Amino acid sequence: MVARALSAATDLEVVSTNHRGHARExxxxxxxxxxxxxxGGDGTINEVVNGVVDLxxxxxxGPRLGVIPGGNVNVFARAAGIAADPSEATEQLIESxxxxxTRELNLGYLRWEENELVxxxxxxxxxxxxxxxxxxxxxxxxxxxxxxSSLGLYLAATGRALVEVARRGGSRPISLISPDSVRKExxxxxxxxxxxxxxxxxxxxxxxxxxxxxxGVDLMAITSSNPSALFHAAQxxxxxxxxxxxxxxxxxxxSCIILEGKTPLPLQxxxxxxxxxxxxxxxxLPKALEIHY
Numbered sequence: 412m413v414a415r416a417l418s419a420a421t422d423l424e425v426v427s428t429n430h431r432g433h434a435r436e437x438x439x440x441x442x443x444x445x446x447x448x449x450x451g452g453d454g455t456i457n458e459v460v461n462g463v464v465d466l467x468x469x470x471x472x473g474p475r476l477g478v479i480p481g482g483n484v485n486v487f488a489r490a491a492g493i494a495a496d497p498s499e500a501t502e503q504l505i506e507s508x509x510x511x512x513t514r515e516l517n518l519g520y521l522r523w524e525e526n527e528l529v530x531x532x533x534x535x536x537x538x539x540x541x542x543x544x545x546x547x548x549x550x551x552x553x554x555x556x557x558x559x560s561s562l563g564l565y566l567a568a569t570g571r572a573l574v575e576v577a578r579r580g581g582s583r584p585i586s587l588i589s590p591d592s593v594r595k596e597x598x599x600x601x602x603x604x605x606x607x608x609x610x611x612x613x614x615x616x617x618x619x620x621x622x623x624x625x626x627g628v629d630l631m632a633i634t635s636s637n638p639s640a641l642f643h644a645a646q647x648x649x650x651x652x653x654x655x656x657x658x659x660x661x662x663x664x665x666s667c668i669i670l671e672g673k674t675p676l677p678l679q680x681x682x683x684x685x686x687x688x689x690x691x692x693x694x695x696l697p698k699a700l701e702i703h704y
Contacts, residue, residue, distance in 0.1 A: 413501050420505045438462025447474045452482015457681040461533045464699050476702045477504045487535040490605045492704045507703040515698040516624040519604045523688035534680035538602040540670050541585050544677035545572045551684040588669040597632040602693050617653050621663045627695035630662040668693040
């Protein structure tokens, strides 16, 4: 249905992905096209953006982006003002194309070293190192064993991660390194390029409510690894509240954030497991992407 509707409004070529990373490969070869449309969940759209945006020049290689949400949560599509229903999103995209309605988005990217190689990855709405990334890695492991992606699966993975934290006697600390090389340790760090961070069904979770596609990257960190950290995390996950207090740090509109662990820690971007790093740089990517909405 989506392909038929778009074919009536554009000169459309449809390609289905068949392995992880395929959407990125296809998008990277799209320099001669006017528009690349990603139809899928946040992981697929993340791959498309990483193919379309050239980090060497800090912006798109040329094509604009269209998004048809086809996943379970679709945080990026919702945050960009795109209808959650695929049929409605298709109509919205066709109208946007005909009226030439687009907007430029600020994104972010991670830079780290793994196995003696420098790695980079753009994120559309969130990134993480440590606990939240450990949850994502556990979900990825369970999905590879045949589990279907669902809220229950994420809750189970979160429970396993909390058990592991308790078994170790607290979260492995993550150091935030300031421009003057001062270090401060945190139990939990969340990085975003927009608000909300994610959704639980239709309820937005908003640890960084000032984050926007029009500004730099934002950070929320919990400084304590004792039970108060779990209380603040529960405020975010169970009640959708933005935590405040002496153990909470908020940073807004940052151009670069550097995080470092005592050991290599898991990384995630837009809810996808991407690897491990002991030190990671998070950079703002201004006006990196032109998107129909």
